[in-house]
Amino acid sequence: MEECVDEFYLSALSDHDQPFPISDQTYAEELHLQEVLMSCILSSLPNHQTLPPPKYPTGEVGESSGSHVCMEEKPSEDMFKNINTPSCAAHSFCHDMSHVFKDCSALPIDSSPSVEPGDSSKSSLCGICFEPKSHDEIFLTKACEHVFCMDCMGSYVASRIQDNATDVLCPDPNCDERLKMENCHPILAKEVFDRWGDALCESVILGSAKFYCPFKDCSALLLDEGVVFEESECPHCHRLFCAKCKVPWHPGIGCEEYQRLGVDERGREDIMLKTLAKECRWQRCVKCGFYVEKTQGCTYMLCRCGYGFCYGCGDQLMAHYCVKCNL
Known part of the structure; x- marks a missing residue:
């Protein structure tokens, strides 16, 4: 064998x-x-x-x-x-x-063309996060040819609007092209898009012709039309304010008197105290600002701070007789 x-x-x-x-x-x-x-x-x-x-x-x-x-x-x-x-x-x-x-020769062979790295129809590299993104994830600026994904562009535009910017440029540092508001609408939240629109409206109004509601919880943009109305109502919060002084309405006090008040005396409680002092005919020491009330005697008042003044006119007195008031 x-x-x-x-x-x-x-x-x-x-x-x-x-x-x-x-x-x-x-x-x-x-x-x-x-x-x-x-x-x-x-x-x-x-x-x-x-x-x-x-x-x-x-x-x-x-x-x-x-x-x-x-x-x-x-x-x-x-x-x-x-x-x-x-x-x-x-x-x-x-x-x-x-x-x-x-x-092995009978096995199916993948004849689909390979995707080249530069084929933007399949995937593109975002210029912010530097990650490959599909065509559906890419934001087209229409102002330049730089490529960014929708998520990065949405965050970028929102941060610029948060900084009160009206002109939003391309994120590329070497590009000066401006993004259009209508093109960015699909990638922005409603509140961000509305704020951008408000900022654009404010930018076309002259600085001297616009002011804001004096109430901090409103701060709506208002337009000064040049008509003299001291007592006005905010169309947004429907509260009264002084259009001349640009402050909440100060009842019982004229604008000239209000302007003479110190910055720390223009609060609501301060104005109420001043209105009460006027009704009760109290007099205020011009040196320390303390209110006094005369119950009897002459017009000469000696404040606790040592300053002497006339209770009738408020001028300084060195004696018990005021020539101005003849008292």
Whole structure:
């Protein structure tokens, strides 16, 4: 019976310079590696057929177990006779591999064109976050060719409007193109878009012709039409204010008298106290600002701060007689 041996083993035996160039352990590892590679290739193919394991000659080379093989201590003469003829194991391996490559040729091949890095139709790099974005995520400025994503542009425009800016430029530091309000509408929240519109309206009004509602919780933009109305009503919060003094309405006090008051005396409580003092005919010390009331005696009043004044006119007195009031 003709024996078949592995070509790898025969090539090692045919080396006249080194009869056994590899050890038994190395040869066993090579055989085991071939089995693993063959198993991986076949398992990756669809509908593959299980191929029989390679056949080894009985007696000369045993089946591989781990990394050890059993061999005769001395090779037989029949082995050297079959050196120039293909071995059964090699023929079986080539036959098996021909089926493998035939099955591989039947696999579907992805013929779709690859996306080049500069293909903006598929993805583009945002100039702010520097991340690739799809075409649906890109904001088109229409003023320049710089590319930014919608999320970054929405945050950028909102921050500029928060700073009361009316002209919003392209985020690129080397670009002076202005963004249009109508183009940014889809990426802005309603309150941000409305605030931008209000800022644009304010920018076209002269500074001398506009003022704001004096109430801090309103602060609506108002237009001075040049008509003299001291007592006016805010069209937004419907509260009264003085259009001449640009302050909440000061009942009982004229505008000239109000302007003479100190900054710390123009509060609502201060005005109420001044109105009460006028009704009760109290007099105020011009030095310390303390109110006094005369119950009896002459018009000469000596304040607790040591300042003497006339209760009738408020002028300073050094004696108990006022020439101005003749009292």
